[in-house]
Amino acid sequence: MQRARIPALAGLLAATTLLALATPAAAQYTGPRAIDAASVAELLKSGRDDQPVVLRGRLLKKVSSDKYEFSDGTGTIRVEIDAKRFPAGPIDDKTLVEIEGELEKDFMTSPEIDVDVLRRVAAP
Secondary structure, eight states, rough: OOHHEEEHHHHHHHHHHHHHSSSSSSSOOOSSSOOBBBHHHHHHHHHTOOOEEEEEEEEEOOOOOSEEEOSSSSSSEEEOOOOGGOOOSSSTTTTEEEEEEEEOTTTTOOOOEEEEEEEEOOOO
């Protein structure tokens, strides 16, 4: 009788472990990030391709379907933001936002930021 229980317990343990590994985590880390703090001026001067960035500023104008001009007060840079990245509610040139993404420096084109996260920020 004992021998019949061991394989059943081993199978149950293996199934439970696989289920735990396959289940996505519900919580998200919201603390400090190891992302280079920079300004638009610093990025334009010495930023590197694929550099992670977090910036606060304003979207000054829409340039094309998913491209915008962004300014943090130190300079302006083009940003690419997919429509699905926008939070609910309107955002205009007076709305303070935080963008999180990476700098794209392609040969023969102006640097731009590929935005992964766009958040509305309460004005200080």
